[in-house]
Amino acid sequence: MSQLDTLTVPGLTVDEQITLNRLVAQLEAKKPRNLLRQRLYDNQEVARRIGDTIPLQYFRMGIVLGWTGKGVDSLGRRCTLERFVWADGDLSDIGAQDVWDDNNLRSEINSAKVSSLIHGPAFLVNTTGEGYEPKSLIHVRDALNATGDWNPRRRRMDNLLSVLGRDEQGGIVEFALYLDGLTITAKKDGSAWEVDHQDHAWGVPVEVMAYKPRVGRPMGSSRITRPLIGLQKQAVRALIRTEGHMDVFSYPDFWLLGALAKDIKGEDGANIAAMSAALGRIRGVPDLPADDPNARDNNLDRADIKQFPASAPTPNLAWLNTLAKLFARESSLPDSALAITDFANPTSADSYDASQYELIAEADGAVEDWSPAVKRSHLRALAILNGETEIPSEWKTIEPKWRDRRYVSPSAQADAGSKVVPLIAAATSEVELELLGLDEQQIRRIMAEKRRGQGSGVLDRLRDVGAPAAEDPVAVKAKADAMGVLIRSGVDPVEAAERVGFAGIGFTGAVPVSLRLPESDATKLEDKGASGSQPAG
Secondary structure, rough: OOHOOOOOOOOHHHHHHHHHHHHHHHHHHHHHHHHHHHHOOOOOOOOOOOOOOHHHHHHOOOOOHHHHHHHHHHHHHOOEEEEEEEOOOOOHOOOHHHHHHHHHHHHHHHHHHHHHHHHHHEEEEEEEEOOOOOOOOEEEEOOOOOEEEEEEOOOOEEEEEEEEEEOOOOEEEEEEEEEOOOEEEEEEOEEEEEEEEEEOOOOOOEEEEEEOOOOEEEEOOOOOOOOOHHHHHHHHHHHHHHHHHHHHHHOOOEEOOOHHHHHHEHHHHOOOOOOHHHHHOOOOOOOOOOOOOHHHHHHOOEEEEEOOOOOOHHHHHHHHHHHHHHHHHHOOHHHHHHHOOOOOOOOHHHHHHOOOHHHHHHHHHHHHHHHHHHHHHHHHHHHHOOOOOOOOHHHHHHHEEEEEOOOOOOOHHHHHHHHHHHHHHHOOOOHHHHHOOOOOHHHHHHHHHHHHHHHHHHHHHHHHHHOOOOOOOHHHHHHHHHHHHHHHHHHHOOOOOOOOOOOOOOOOOOOOOOHHHHHHHHHHHHHHHHHOOOOOO
8 A cells, every 4th residue: 555545543443444544545546547537527638649640749739628528517417406395294394495505405416416427426425513504414525535335235335434635745634434323533733633533323424326326336337438538539639630730731732843942042041931931922933044054955944833732621520520429329419419510400309309318318317326315315414404313204205306307398398287287186096197197206296285185175074064054045935935835724833844944943923914814713713722721611
């Protein structure tokens, strides 16, 4: 191990020291390839000179191409975290907006996904704020400054070394070592190390955002693959050759026949600079007199100038265009993203959409790989904010919502929504929603809202129990008419009211004219009633 690969930090146990130095050596071993990809993305990698065909000064011009950066950004910009959603609760009740705002979370995830595309893994680290810092923090670390051990059984990190500071020679002067339930921070002050141990309940609070993880490579792979690196270097050399061609062969060749050496010399016999000769607009060579011994056959002789047309850079540009298309194929980009010719007319809307399908598929896969890490880190941040020692089980349905990887215009989206919303409202099962083209996250949210709506309807119906219902006026009149018929038939008014459904109705004692008996009949009825009421003699 080199001096940069080892650290001796007083205050660490033997096991902690061994783990630290192993991770430092692992970080330094990966550094050259990670630095190469970082330089390619930052447009800082220049081509090496091969052979002597092209003069050295052309390689010192700093000619670069941004193809690898475009390949990373074209994919990354299609994977945008919009927000988090919770089908079974209200995120504002548990402080989700505070976590989002305090950590500038959308920007942090954007930087994490770029680092993941460049290096393969990016690390999301949860910590607790101190002093005036927010209570719950999420940090992003890239593969140039962090490394650790992956546990394939737990699908989690066993540890992580995060380098927080280096000196001018690149040596580590500050770091954080995350172990199971323990965080060790150390900072070198002069020649002494200040070490702090902090226990916590969160195991190793680290999640890995890996691009294209697979068996044997759980940390994923870089989007800047070796074929892309080779194609970009070839393209840069093609550009350099084109630059040299433009300097040397862009002017027409002139051949001067029959002139003397003194005729193409400058003052005092000095050679004329090549550029001055090339750009000279008028040049004259005197005729040889007939008696000049250099004249042919002693006749009047004059110099003969021949011109050859300039050489076009077409072969160089054709090769550069071929390399651009090869790069586009390798990175799942449409030819129009990189090709420099063959696109005189704009492509149709359908052909443009078809050309994006491979890139959209790449974006879908990247989002699927990143979502579990983003979800777990966000849940841990919420738990820390709320003073929990573990993530509540009811929070497990909180999920990240990503922007659609396909570009859909607002008008087209509104039109599609107006057509599908009535069908969603009528759907009663998850299968129906699947057939409408909704994803799993949308289905869960819709079914949860339907359940909440049904619960509200039940409560409303329960509240209405016991409340008098407003009857139809026609039905009330029909009952009243029926009661009048019964009363006119001699039925006791109270009993008649009960029979037609007017139980409990009160009577004033007044009798309508239509119900009154003739006076003679009434007298007989009263006499009969009176006689019937006399006691037996």
